[in-house]
Amino acid sequence: MSTFSGISTALSSLQAQRQALEVAGQNIANAGTAGYTRQRADLTAVSASTPAMFSTSTSVGGGVRVTDVQRLSDAFLDAKVRAATTAAGTLSAQATAYSTLETTLGEPAKTALSGQLSALWSAWSDAGNQPDDGAARSVVLEDARTVVGTLQTLYRGVASQWDQTRTSTVSLVDQVNASAASVADLNDRIRAITTSGGSANELQDQRDQLVTQLSSLVGATTQARADGTVDVLVGGGTLVQGAHAAALAVAGATSFAQAAGGSAVTIEWADRPGATVALTGGQVAGQLHVLGPADPSGTGGVLTEAAAQVDAVATALATQVNALHQAAYTTDGQAGGELFHLDPGSASAALGLSVSVTDPTRIALSDDPAKPLDGSVGDAISRLGASAGGPDATWASAVVTIGTRAQAASSRAAVAEAARSTAEQQQVANASVDVDSETVDMLSFQRSYEGAARVLTAIDDMLDTLINKTGSVGR
């Protein structure tokens, strides 16, 4: 034991306490920073050196030092947040699509399609009552045009929602690529700092935030490596490995017509066109489901199926009214012909639908050319509104189906969001800074610092006694 070793012990304490105080200061400075994980200085006592063989003094430890600034994150809580975020991302994309779709439908307001169909049937009934009244026939034509216009507006509304969703999917994928590149960059810097023995805690916080964002977007999972980097996996492939990031691209259907024709929108690796990424979750996966083609079992794309329902209403309206109208006769005894025209060249029945009669006198209401003022066909057509397979019934069942699915999607999204919020709450509770506990830590570090300074003074006094006061006997 050297005479001066106590001084270095006190010095080590002064240095260590100051460092710990700095860590507490960093924590308090970031008490409100999003994504910051609290840190703790790990203080370790320096062990005494092994005594020499003939040493007489008992050895005392050599003070204290900061071995590490630890980042107090919990890998399990982080993984839980990522899984819950992935599920919430998928379901919220679907719920949002349904809720927009419902607004497009406009039901059950009186002015929506169901109300317009009712008005059309009433107009037919009125025209049947007064076959000799041109005004009643004009009302039929106007109401028929209104219904056709609404069907087309509905179809276009669904198609434009599809376009918007695809555009937003592309921008989400861009975001994924940008985040993946940032993660790769951070991986590189973290590895460099870690290998040189530094602390990259703040960079790790940034990286974790980006990875959580990737989980929310494409359901990314991670794999930590010994050198401090993480690999990000998406749909069974590697998105980020060390300092290298791959990129995703949106492929498949580019227009609603293609999607309605059965072609899906897919995500593929940008450097390997055609290699599809099978996303298992995340916002992008939810949007892909929304954009998907229709499926007979009702599990296909939300929008293409809604459009198919609008088409079904248009077809039912045109074929059923035409069937009755073609068998009927106008007041001057001519056959009725078709009232609605379905363009066979149009991919969508709703968009190809038009009212082919333009002259009100061409509306046929009589069931017999010898009965010019008979209105029985008008009555028969007005009864289509109540028929089981009629356009009204088709539309009502479509609205109720969409309503039921929207309700289910929104409650599933709410549950997933609650799970995500709970997981995040737990993570935040573990990782965020508690100002009270930091204050207490600060107090203790401050006191330790004061104590170490006192030790230094004591040793100084002791040496003063030894050096200046000894050997003066009899002087």
Added chain:
Amino acid sequence: MTTRVTQLSMQRSTLANLQLNMAAMASLQERMSSGTKISVPSDDPAGTSDVLALRRQQASMTQYGRNADDATAWLTTLDSTLSSSLVSVRRARDLTVQGGNGALGAQAREALATEIEGVRDGLLSQANATYLGRTVFAGTSNAGVAFTTATAADGTRTYSYTGTVNGETPAVERRLGDDVTVRVDGDGAAVYGDGDDSVFALLDKVAAALRSPDGDPTQYLDAIDARYSAMLTGSSSVGARQNRVDAAKSALQSSTLNVTTQLGNVQDIDLAQVILDLESQQVAYQGALGATARTLQPTLLDFLQ
């Protein structure tokens, strides 16, 4: 496991809870201001299905109501026309009986014949009665009149009925319910007769008999009685149909009321309940705000000097 609580986690959960409270308030306020429970189908899919079905029912009932009003107008026209025709035929019968009196001179018989012809013209215009420009005794014909007259060179008049199709008069019907229709026109051929059998030809014969010196108009009394009773049958059938229309109307009124009530039950809010919910939600929100103000402020630093 004791949960660690930090300022940030408390702040987050407080914000989330305040947000939930606000969302609940917003949804209640939306209900209250819109007055309806179902503004999009997902609010209540089963209710939406009911609303759509009930609205459709309501629309068809409104239409049936309009049809019934139209039917009433037709039947009223028929009824008043037939009443006048009955009076006219009775008058013609009285004149015919008068004409059978052998003591009448030629001048008096001529006067009777002229009056009979006047009655005939009245009957003809009654038979061609219209409602909103449509002849009510001509079925589905668009000829504009139920009976056309033609005068031959020798002065004989012929009458023909325009409404006959395939040997019968097609019915003009109005729908008063999903399975209820009622005939609203009169069968002109049955009421006034067709061609030679028509009441007009009959009265022409009576007039001719009165004008010929040894003619006996009373031989036509039986025919006149037969026509009178045919008219009476037509008239009472109109009355019976009017009864059906009235019954259908009152049934429509009560079922319209039913449907409106049901629709209200499905889609309208219970105002008292929503107000109460809103009040209690407001209290909860204020409580949450108060709690936030207390818990987020202090730290240990406030107590260390």
